[in-house]
Amino acid sequence: MVYYIARGIARLLLLVLNLKKEGLGKLPPNGPVIVAANHVSNWDPVIVGTALSRPVHFMAKVELFNNVFLGKLLTALHAFPVRRGAADRRAIRQALDLLAEGEVVGIFPEGARQKVKPDIQVHGGVALLALKSGAKVVPMACIGTDKNFPSGWFRPLIIRMGDPIILDEYRNQKISSALLEEISMRIMQEINSLLDK
Template identity: 30%
Template sequence: MSWYGFFKLVGLGLGHSLARIEVTGRDNVPSEGPFFLIPNHQSVLDPILVQAVCPRTVHSFTKSTQFGSRVFRWLLPRLHAIPTRRYRVDPQVVRVALRLVEEGEGIGIYPEGERSWDGSLQPLRRGTVRLLLKAGAPVIPCGVVGSYDVWPRWSRRPRRCRVSIRFGEPLHFGRHDRREDREKALDGAIERLSKALEELGGPDHPAGAPVAPGSGGSRIGRKAKPGRGTLAPEL
């Protein structure tokens, strides 16, 4: 068994200890060939749970600061993590992603760029969607529902709740080699992907679920401010 397979089992065991996990739509993940796996991001648990239940190996974009300790510098490459700099242009990551697409691999990106503070879907990073348009591989939206209730960003400890992971039907944006073609297709692609994530992610939170301090009690449909940066705004 590979290290990746071993840690998938560890992640699945950890997930079941913290949540009642339900998974639907695994058949929507291609059995071969390249694809992008695009989940929403509610909790620190999301990457662990999503990769544990995904039927294919996924190379996930991971913020470079996670590689700071000796343990994680050893562990994360074995989980096929790709270090990326947040809130700035990272052309090296783009080259790595395009190479993986050519090699027929799966790539995981959390397009909101960071965990939601209130459980709602945040605006998608335009640079991430530009990469999807440049690569042209099938895009699998993935709705993670309930991980916010297990361990929200503002909480110090988890509580056991139900988590649903829903792999949606592939979206095909086509390959756009020219920058001007990508810009023309960008807003439409963002709208389609956002709609898919919202549909897979709802109904979102049950009444009475905890709300982030200072959030005003609003979760579903709350509009967040656009992110400060993108993966590669000039793709």
């Protein structure tokens, strides 16, 4: 209930700010999906969650849940905690459970708010979840969210979705750090290509 009320309010705000949506019809209408987007602003999860027709369950840094009120709000908004900088088995298990139920899980492969650069360190979480769950990975680009809010947002604000990435060719391979890195870089290249259009 809270999720849908918050999404409705955010949609009104983004309507005023003239958010341009491109390619959102590429989101599979059902089944497990991992949405992987660039992350340059705190507004990115709001925009991704608001723009998509299906509810999105975002991984959010565990520190945000230390505040009781904020933690309850984030949980009501379908977010769940993840410890950054280490393999968080509990967060991985929760994400896999959601995907097994046919839900959409949202992840920022960079792991923190920063501009996408060719040499950026990319975390292997998206690749690991995709291989273990069989979910499609849908790349997304948030463009213009790094501008100052709200005045900077009267310049173009765009959310752009790419074609789902199907990883069937990797399914029978043994999961290794090299394989996760290869898949992760492929995902980031797809996101970068959306930013370059």
